[in-house]
Each structure stands twice: as C-alpha cells, then as structure tokens.
Amino acid sequence: MPEHILLPNLRSLGTWAAQDESTFPYLRLLLNPCLKNLSWPLPVTPSNLSLLPPLARECPSLTTIYIRNYEFGALPAADLPDLQHPAVSTFTRRLSRLEHVTLEKADRTAFDHLAHIPNLRSLSLFLPRRLQPNTFSAEPPDPLPFLALRTLQFHILDLEVAVPYFPAFAYSRLELLRVSTNALARNSAIAAIYTAVSSHIAQDTLRSLAIGTMTTAFPGSYYALPVPAQHDIPQFLVSGEALRPLFAFSDLVCLTLRSPVGFDIDDTTAWLMAPAWPRLTFLSIISATGVSHPPSLTLYGLSAFSRHCPALCELEILFDARHVPPFDGTAEIRNFQQCLGCLSVGASLLEDPPAVATFLSGIFAGPVDINSTLIGDDGYVLREADADDEMRERSKLWRKVSELVSIIEGARVEERHWAHMASRQRYGSTLRA
Numbered sequence: 001m002p003e004h005i006l007l008p009n010l011r012s013l014g015t016w017a018a019q020d021e022s023t024f025p026y027l028r029l030l031l032n033p034c035l036k037n038l039s040w041p042l043p044v045t046p047s048n049l050s051l052l053p054p055l056a057r058e059c060p061s062l063t064t065i066y067i068r069n070y071e072f073g074a075l076p077a078a079d080l081p082d083l084q085h086p087a088v089s090t091f092t093r094r095l096s097r098l099e100h101v102t103l104e105k106a107d108r109t110a111f112d113h114l115a116h117i118p119n120l121r122s123l124s125l126f127l128p129r130r131l132q133p134n135t136f137s138a139e140p141p142d143p144l145p146f147l148a149l150r151t152l153q154f155h156i157l158d159l160e161v162a163v164p165y166f167p168a169f170a171y172s173r174l175e176l177l178r179v180s181t182n183a184l185a186r187n188s189a190i191a192a193i194y195t196a197v198s199s200h201i202a203q204d205t206l207r208s209l210a211i212g213t214m215t216t217a218f219p220g221s222y223y224a225l226p227v228p229a230q231h232d233i234p235q236f237l238v239s240g241e242a243l244r245p246l247f248a249f250s251d252l253v254c255l256t257l258r259s260p261v262g263f264d265i266d267d268t269t270a271w272l273m274a275p276a277w278p279r280l281t282f283l284s285i286i287s288a289t290g291v292s293h294p295p296s297l298t299l300y301g302l303s304a305f306s307r308h309c310p311a312l313c314e315l316e317i318l319f320d321a322r323h324v325p326p327f328d329g330t331a332e333i334r335n336f337q338q339c340l341g342c343l344s345v346g347a348s349l350l351e352d353p354p355a356v357a358t359f360l361s362g363i364f365a366g367p368v369d370i371n372s373t374l375i376g377d378d379g380y381v382l383r384e385a386d387a388d389d390e391m392r393e394r395s396k397l398w399r400k401v402s403e404l405v406s407i408i409e410g411a412r413v414e415e416r417h418w419a420h421m422a423s424r425q426r427y428g429s430t431l432r433a
Contacts, residue, residue, distance in 0.1 A: 005032045014039035014066075028055070035059040039066040049087040056094035063119075064100040067091075101125075115145035115168060124153040127161050144171040153178040159189040166200035173205040180214035184228055184260045186235050191242040198245035206249050212258030213288035225289050228260045236260040237293050240269030247276035254282040262287035262318060267301030274308035281339075283309075284316035286346055295320045295348065299359055306337040306363035316344035324355040327362075340364045344371040345398055353397050357404035366409035372398035 006029055013030055014037075027040070028051070038059065052067070067088070088103065092110040099119050103110070104126040114120060123146075149172040154162050159181045179193055193211055213225065228236055238259040246255075255277065257263070263285055265273070277283070283305070286292075297319040305312055343364070350356050360368065372395045 006030065008032055008034070010035060012037035015041065028058070031055065031058045033059065034061055036061060037064040038062055039064075041068055052087045052091035053094065056091045060095070061097060062095050063097050065095070065098065066102040068102060068104045116143055119148055120146065121148050122151040123149060124151075125155070127154055127156045127165070145169075146172045150174060151176040154180070156181045157183055159183070159185040159193055163192055163196045166196045170200045173202050175205055176208040177201060177206060178208075178210040180210065180212065182214065182225065184226055184236060185213050187238045187242065187259065190238050190259055194242060194245045198248050203248050204251060207252060208254040209246070209249065209252055210254075210256035210258075212256075213260050214258060225260075227289060228291050230291075233261050233291070233293060238263045240265045240273075243269065243273065247272065250276060251279055252277050253279055255280060255284070256282075257285045258288040260288055260291070262292040262295075264293055264296055265301070265317075266296040267298055267304075270297055270301035271304045274304035278308055279311060280309050281311050282314045283312060284314075284344075286316055286318055286344075290347075292318060292347060298323055298325075299356070300325050303363050306340075310337060311339055312337065313339050314342045314344075315340060316346070318346050319348050321345075321348055321350040321356045322352075324352065324359050336365060337363060338365040340368055342369045342371060346372070347391070347394065348372075348398070349394070350397055350401070353400040354404055357401045357408055360401070361405050361408040361412060365412070366405055368405055368409075370398055370402035370405060372402075 010030060010032055011034060013027075013035060015027060038055075056062075086107070089107045089110040092101075092103065092106065093113045096117060097119065098114070098117050100122040101114060101120065102124040106114075106125055111125075114123060145168050149169065152169060152172070152174055153176075154165070156162050156179070159179070162179055177197065179197075190212060197209070197211070236259060238257075240263065243257075243263070243265075265285070295318045297317065299319065299321050302317070302319050303325075305315060343360070360370075
C-alpha cells in the first residue's frame with residue numbers, strides 16, 4: 001500500500017463488478033478515512049470476504065454501504081451461497097455511523113447491531129432461512145430498536161421467514177416497506193405477511209407498501225420467475241378477504257401487491273378497498289406472472305376507485321369488462337375522477353370496445369392512457385408476434401378502447417365548456433333581472 005492516501009478528498013466510491021477477481025483487492029487504494037458512501041459489488045469468495053473487516057477500520061466514517069454479490073441474481077434459489085459469513089458481520093459491527101445500508105448477507109449479530117445504530121434511516125436486507133431475530137418480550141426493549149428507520153426492504157427466499165422480524169420494527173416510524181421474494185409464494189404465506197405488517201408496522205406513517213413475488217430484489221438484480229401449473233392456482237390465488245388487514249393503512253400513497261397468479265377481488269371487496277386507501281396515487285395489484293385467475297371484478301367495482309380515490313394517477317388491475325353497467329340516471333352525484341392518467345388492464349376481458357370506452361370516459365376524466373401490454377407466463381413482456389391469437393385479439397380490442405376514450409373525452413370537454421358557458425349566461429341573466 002502507498003504511504004500517502006491517493007484520493008484524500010474522495011467521499012463517495014461506487015464500483016462495477018469486476019469480472020477479473022484479481023483486481024478486487026486494489027480497490028483499497030481508493031479508500032480513505034473520510035469516505036462516506038461505498039457501493040461495492042462483492043464476488044462471494046473467502047478471500048474477497050476477508051477484505052471487509054479491514055475496510056471498516058480504514059473507513060470508519062461510512063454512512064452509506066451497498067454490499068451485494070453481483071452473481072446472486074443469476075443463481076437459482078437452491079444454489080445460493082452461504083449468506084451468513086462472519087466477515088460481513090464483523091464489517092457491519094465496526095461501523096456505528098451508518099444511515100443507509102444494503103446487505104445481501106447478515107447474521108444475527110449484525111442484525112442486532114443495526115437495530116441500535118441511532119441514525120440508521122434505510123435498511124435493505126436479503127434474509128436467509130436460518131437467521132431469526134430476537135424475540136422481544138411484552139416489555140419494550142431498552143434501548144428501543146430501529147428508532148430512526150424510515151425505509152425497510154426485505155428480500156426473502158421463503159416469505160414466511162419475514163414474519164418473526166416485524167416485531168423488531170414496531171417502534172419504527174416506517175414510511176416505505178417492501179417485502180419481496182422471487183419464489184412462488186403460497187396464499188397462506190402472503191396472508192401471514194399482510195397480518196404481520198398490519199400488527200407491527202406504524203399505520204399512520206407508512207406511505208409506500210410493496211409485498212409479494214417480484215422479478216427484482218435490489219437494484220440491478222432480476223429473476224426469471226417459475227411458472228405455476230394450472231392445477232396449483234388455488235394454492236397461490238390470494239382472496240380479497242386476505243387484503244383486509246392492509247385496509248388499516250389509510251395514508252398509503254403507493255401500493256404494490258403481487259402474487260404468483262393474482263388476486264380474487266370481487267366488486268364488494270373493491271368498494272371496501274377504495275375508501276380504505278383514499279390518498280392513493282399509485283395502485284398495482286396483479287399477478288407476478290402471466291398466469292392469472294379469471295377476474296371477478298367488473299366495471300362496477302372498478303368505479304369504486306373513481307369515487308373514493310380522487311388522487312389516483314396510475315391503476316394496474318385485472319377486471320372483467322364484458323358487462324357494462326347501464327347509465328344511472330337516478331344518481332344525485334356524478335362518479336367522476338380527474339387524476340387518472342394510466343390504466344393498465346393486462347389480460348382483462350371485454351367484448352364491446354365502444355361501450356367500455358364510454359363507461360371509462362364517464363368515470364375517469366381523461367386523458368387516460370390504457371395499457372394492454374402482453375405478458376408471458378414468466379412475467380415478462382411479450383412481443384405481439386410471440387403471443388397467442390386470443391391475447392393478440394384482446395390487446396387489439398383494448399387499443400380500440402384507448403382510441404375511443406380519446407375521441408369521447410374530446411367531445412366531453414367541448415360539452416363541459418358549453419354547459420359552463422350556458423350556466424354563466426343564465427346566472428348573469430338572473431343577476432341583471
């Protein structure tokens with residue numbers, strides 16, 4: 001090592017994953033005691049892991065660390081390396097000024113140390129199967145854990161593993177929570193997570209929530225999802241009833257829910273969901289793969305989000321648009337929402353594009369971009385040439401709806417203008433009289 005620090009003013013160091021592992025130790029030449037931010041893709045070998053503890057001594061002022069195995073995303077779950085290495089724990093426990101932490105490897109002692117770092121605001125962890133957190137007694141622990149934490153992200157092989165962790169965050173004022181897995185999570189496991197989140201996470205501060213089977217864990221990591229068999233759909237389909245614990249989070253702004261085959265949401269559930277989350281600007285509640293259960297939600301249920309979610313800008317949900325509700329001339333208040341800009345319909349069913357377009361433009365005051373992206377069984381976007389005839393035909397019908405919505409909305413804008421002008425003239429005539 002050189003006698004003098006090469007870059008004494010360096011405060012942030014981010015590296016790309018080196019394909020040649022022999023270059024990895026030389027990154028230490030760039031370190032200095034004042035370094036604040038470190039993003040380091042880490043090939044999992046004993047020699048590379050052994051570099052971490054000395055790194056903590058050389059950079060005691062670190063506030064942000066991003067330590068991840070760049071090979072992780074390419075490995076199937078069964079072939080993952082041991083995620084609890086003592087070097088990672090030693091490295092973490094030597095740092096006391098951390099504010100933002102991303103680790104794919106953490107053992108029990110590292111977790112307990114992170115719990116009592118006073119300024120830790122953001123934590124992203126890959127949870128191995130074997131690690132279990134402390135079981136807190138009925139009496140609050142002293143000192144209270146994770147008091148400053150505002151952002152929490154878990155990626156898990158088995159979704160059930162996360163359930164015992166949530167009591168550790170009961171004293172946090174979380175604003176963002178993300179719990180993801182790249183495995184096919186059963187509906188019982190997803191329901192258990194919903195219940196645990198509702199029981200232990202502060203309901204008045206949480207603004208963004210994402211739970212379920214995801215194609216991404218940490219930024220830069222992508223996973224090919226396994227395809228559930230048709231006969232397995234019942235054990236993966238999440239019922240609308242399972243969503244009820246999440247209704248307590250009335251201040252949510254962004255909500256993303258995924259299951260391997262989607263959700264069985266009917267109109268009754270939709271009319272309970274929408275008023276429970278009145279501040280939503282983004283809602284995505286769909287299948288993580290291209291396999292989905294025929295939707296029970298109809299256009300009538302969809303209109304609940306128009307009535308009760310006035311700030312909703314983007315909605316991604318599967319519904320059955322084959323039956324279009326008739327115009328209700330008895331309603332005293334018009335069901336009308338003006339913020340929605342994107343409606344992602346996926347494989348939603350329909351038969352009559354003009355009728356569907358008329359209904360949608362009546363409850364969402366466009367311009368609304370209707371997205372009917374074709375999704376394959378693995379959850380990835382399909383080219384139209386690779387889709388089957390039924391998918392292509394359905395996508396064509398939704399494109400027709402999108403075109404008609406634009407035309408109808410243009411006519412509605414004109415009608416609203418002239419109705420407003422007529423009202424002003426009548427009001428002015430009344431005043432003059």
